[in-house]
Amino acid sequence: MLSLLAVAWRRVWQRRTSTLLTATSVALSAGLAVLLLLVRTQGLQLLAHGPRGFDLIIGPKGSGIDLTLTTLFHLESATGTISWSFYDSLQHDPSWHGAVAQAVPLAVGDSVDGCDLIATTPDLFAVVGGASPAGVRPAPSAADGGGALAAGEMMRDGTIQAVVGAEVPRLTGLEIGASFRPTHGTGDGIDPNEVHQRSFTIVGVLAPTGTVFDRCVFVTLAGFWSIDEHERGLHDQALVRAAAAGSASAGASGSGEVPDGDQDPPPSRVAADGTVQLGLPVTERRLSMILVRSRGEFSAQSILYRVNSGDQAMAVNPTLILAGLSRTLLAPALRLGAALVALVLSMATLGVLLSSYHAVHAQALELATLRALGASRRWLLTLISSEAALCGLLGAVCGLVPAHLLMAVVEWWMRARLGGGAPWWQPGWPDLLVVLLAGAAAALAGLVPGYVAGRQMVAEQLC
């Protein structure tokens, strides 16, 4: 059956060189639009997933943005510490119990073959594991050994055991049963010569969470503090703090952070069953940050106010921080990107219009013949508009390929630095939206030359 669309396609194919050029310009702009939409979707998903499972982060006084980015995405290096006693009070001081549902301590600063090392308690996996994206079994509690485990068992608190994120075995070759020694520093600050002596043994692999945790190695806080360099460093920091506070006030401060004299603490020992006997006094133990799950919005506000009123630590609501970042940085960037895409798409549409207009004049004899055969002006309008739409659709579909290839690079970077990211090859609503939009815009652009085609004098062309 020779349909209007078949005639349109054959005519488009007949002038394939000009069609190809026009479709290329559409492909570039459509590809750009798809890429922007995919990045936007991924970015928003990442921001939405980031703080799930807990609603507050408590860390050293400083930048709330830094603290949030360090905790959620490991984009910054931790710049300070807070005392263990502060965490201890969150856990055991009854005055916090009405507001704090759960608090999970974290200490960071080391890495293993490029993967960040996080010292924590198994409670972490109960907090974030249950809120991770689909495909991960929720972790009802830490007591069962971590419900978010894919293989092996959960590390035992107070030991030198470790569990690794889902991608760590692939990235480092470290499997269950393997031992490793952490390197000091994270990200660009890793010094390959500063390898700690303490060795940890991997006992479990976590199920994928789609977050940065998939690329992290987890050890116990006791194991972390038992590292020689950490013990000495924390002790030295305690001395500096004490000196800064003054010996007189240090004795009366009641902060609980006064070091036990100038002598080094006894070295930590590891028992035969892997249990760490820490030499570092409780008063000198420090954390990088604490994840807090409050009992509700009001409780979260109450914690924020109380923590920030003191001089020991700072609390931030990561959702608000990310929303602020999204509002102040991401949204304007996306708006600018959208404006650019609209401009480029408009140019491509104009290109379709000009190409179509040129074709109408170049093929005026054919169009006059069609009119002479009985084709109405509306039929010609539909034909020319369909030709333009085919050109737009062809270009848009071709544009999906470079867009997804570029998205592969973006996704690789996101997975490496931020965690998460949907498979780059997977088509989604941005593809369909852009293809339909490009087709519709091209079809609309074809209306102008289609109208002109219908108004051409048939007799002038055929005489």
Add this chain to the structure above:
Amino acid sequence: MSVALTAIRKSYAAPDAPRTRRLILDLPALRLGSGEQVALTGPSGSGKSTLLHIIAGTLEPDAGTVVHDWGGQPFPMTASRPALCDRYRGRHIGCVFQGSPLLAGLNARDNVLLALTVTGRVADRRWADELLEALGLAQRAHHLPSQLSPGQRVRVACARALVGRPQLLLVDEPTAALDHASAGLLLDLLLPLAAQLRACVLVITHDPAVVARVGRELPLATLQRGLAC
């Protein structure tokens, strides 16, 4: 059943003096009936093609009426909306124009079927193939226009004009680009087919050989009202 032209006048702007108009057609009356085969003759620029387009409804006269009556209600071509004229032309009139333009992207058979497609009729492939065969193009049905000789292209255009079983066949200088032998062959094939359909045929030509084959000559000058052609 016939087409009747009454008091047709058509003028064009003179190329050397755009504000003055040159009257090219002043035709008191013309009637062509079903089954007639007529050769309209006259020198170049005398208005033969203009008259053909006015009859086909692809050109409006300055004055006068053209009424087609090929069965059903008489159709006033000069007083109808363009969309209705297009529809009527597509269903009742077959046209073969100078140069026999074909759609370059369609093969011979699809060019023939195009006449049915544009008017929303079912593509009758068998009938199209029969016409192509009758015109000696059975082996060329799948060839693109660029793969056909000028004579073959004219024959495809003729098949396209006939595929809708028209009551009126308008043919403008069909042999202009052909040698005598090809021109003779074309008319020997076309005219019997048109007669078989009982179509009225109006052939514009200034070729005496064509006139001889068509049979009845109608010099345009004899139809005009005192115009010097």
